[in-house]
Amino acid sequence: MTVVLRVNRFAPRPARDRERSRKSSPFARKSSPFADARAARKPRGRSWVQEYEVQARGNDTLLDCLLAIKRDIDPTLAFRYSCGHGMCGSDAVAVNGTPMLLCKAKVRDCAHQPVAPIVDDAGFRRTSVDGEPSPVAETAKPVVELAPLPGFPVQRDLVADIDPMLEQIRRFKPYLQADGVLATTVDGKVDVFEYLQRPEQLARYERLSTCITCGVCEGACPVYAGGEAFIGPAALINQARFIDDSRDRARQERLEALDTADGFQACQSVRACSRECPVGIDVGEEIWQLIAQSKEQEA
């Protein structure tokens, strides 16, 4: 079938132009006490929407389509991709407004018939007429809308700067802090063995350890993507992975470090983060469990 990919493209203004304009303005970012974080994050450059028509099968992924575009139509279209099957976490973008991985999103599930908006006399857009589905433009081709991952500054086309997420993960000692005790053999010599961990202990955090830091949960979170001060679901999941690991000795400190205004206190329990996690982590529930554990600790 023929599908139209409607891509929100962006080209950054060259750095030298940016520097020049900043220097020339007495109200440039740094000097203004009123410049808020969102204005600073707003990318400077040219935005436009470009439509590409491709032939695709329902089972094809959106990544398949974009690779075909790069090869056959427009090699300048920029998007990240690597393994192509959901392991590396490179290719999170907004598909019809919802963050997901390009390599897991199927044309069949994402292409929709464009709906002709019905506007009533008062100017309100109605979603349906007397319970009837909205009329679709019969002749129109199915469309998929693509935009960079929400919540992060765009760098070019579908490439977003996810460094803020990685910085947030880095902030909280994202590594195992075990006791480091070495086992000894029968005759008292030091012998290095693995830490013991029973299958049920592993089960407590195994799913959390499969996070691929793709940023889908962050882009879906209205608090995080909305620009509020929040360390974000990805950093919380990373910490939960260690908090629930029987080998880790820093559980208490980790919980305390997260119990701040921009930590899990900022979570509004919207749970949008859970819906599209490509590895099936119930992110919202896990954050809730963190809060519960923290409360338990206080009690």
Add this chain to the structure above:
Amino acid sequence: MSPNTIEEHYDAIIVGAGAAGLSAALAFTRSEAVDQARREGHDPRVLVVSKLQPLRSHTGSAEGGIAASLGNMEPDSWQWHYFDTVKGGDWLVDQDAARLLAQEAPATVINLERSGVAFSRTQDGLIAQRRFGGHTSDFGGEPVKRAAYAADRIGHQILHTLWQQCVGAGVHFAEEWYVTDLVLDDAKGRVEGVVAFDTHTGKVHALHAANVLLATGGAGRLFHTTSNSHDLTGDGMALALDAGLQLEDMEFVQFHPTGLAHTGILLSEASRAEGGILRNAQGEAFMQRYAPGHADLAARDVVSRAIRAEVDAGRGIADPKDPDGPKDCVWLDMTGIDPDHMRAVLPQVVETIEQYAGLDPSVDLVPVKPTAHYTMGGIPITVDGEVYRLDADGSRHVVEGLFAAGECSCVSVHGANRLGGNSLLDACLFGTRAGEGIALRFQDGPVDALEALDACPDDPELDQAATRRGTDVDALLAANAVEDIQGDENGSDNAYRVMRDLGATMDRGFAVLCDGASLGEARAALAGDLSDRVGALRAHSDERTFNQELTAIWEARHLVELADCVLSSALARHESRGSLYRTDFPARDDANFLAHTMMATDAAARWQPVRILDIEPGRRAY
């Protein structure tokens, strides 16, 4: 992310942030030598340069396990692992290296566990292990559970754990930087550094370094059907060739028997270890016929060729997604595995099948086809990770300060065919050893001390290379070239098309089976059409920042160069061994070819005898 400051001179540049690169960075920072130098006031300047973002490296896709004779499930010994590795590699394995690999495997795995890897466990809490093809007890006896695993995502676990530990150790990264040049001094005896292109800013950097480690992974993208990520374009190997060095045993490429039909996506060997059976169009479990006793768990090349033989005999099946297409697949039957157990131990395999084939492996047969998986050959290194050149007199000549590790290197522990579970082990162990070697060299001459004495080498070649690369970038981006290319119907060629056509050429001429004629045809296509096209490539946009086409053009150049090395190495070897099967020379020929191919660009192959210590060449039968 770019580093906050870019140093004039580095103690070490590590190229690649997968298992090998991160293991090296970690071993370096954890080493006694660095610790001592720090106490003496010398802070090491180390930068890990990666063309990807963190945690995207292909290590993360490894599924099945990492081999070590821990003996957690049943008796095992490193001697058996050593034997299996040598035999699995069809005796093209350097035994000093393989011996080390098997001996150090348990400590390597335990170190990973203690760093945080979430291994699957036995009821007693030990690291769990599973069977893997070619791993046996008693020197070729019964299959043994040797592959330590983490469900079927051991690579993900190792990659994330190593990165996490590197974060803890304060390792500096330059991410989405593409290394374009490896620069040696004029006499090719010492490394000067690398030239790297920052894809974010579009700037070319000359990174002077006392030590460089290449850990860029394999070159699966030489082929169209491959399990490898789009980034495995053999960059490190091509950099070595460009610098005038040799590559070793490049004709040995492993084709994993169970790629998911035409997608090439890997279905872990664990799917067969847990009871999956290959069947032909008639439903026959044919592996029993090709490898009695081992059947579906025979070595990978044996299984891949058996599949090809079934297909050639007309007993193949078409990919159900392309029912009218070629009957070049066979069935993987996993219906005998308990569905709950399957989901518990093979979650990734099940998900891949559901997601990309739309099938339920507990009731449906799954179409599979051999997929290019691993390059056994690579940059020749010593067991301490030092890159060397083989001189005409047969002696090894180490390039001072240049190291390599992981899939881009060849130490040769895999010989002509790698056993499952040995790749992560190779990357982690030899990455660690290289990191330790670099630490010792750092202790001997930290660059901050040399700088203070104004004793850093000038490295004129490096600065020249950076200037040349800047000119290259300008030419690729030149606005008039962009207009030409867009205005001209024939000029609309691009790197992505070149790479697709190269992959098809290599699939046809080299994959699984080949002969002199097929290799020759592929080589002619390379020398003619593909080389011309790759030379004419220009970017379709003159933007410097985040211009992915620039990187793709360099990758296409690297692949074309490397493809020629692979083909000429295969043409030079008049025998069949391990993964290389030449139908015109179907037998192994120890009298003439018990030797490694050392191939440089535009030079005849040199042959380096295999190092044999304990295990005399025997028949490799399963």
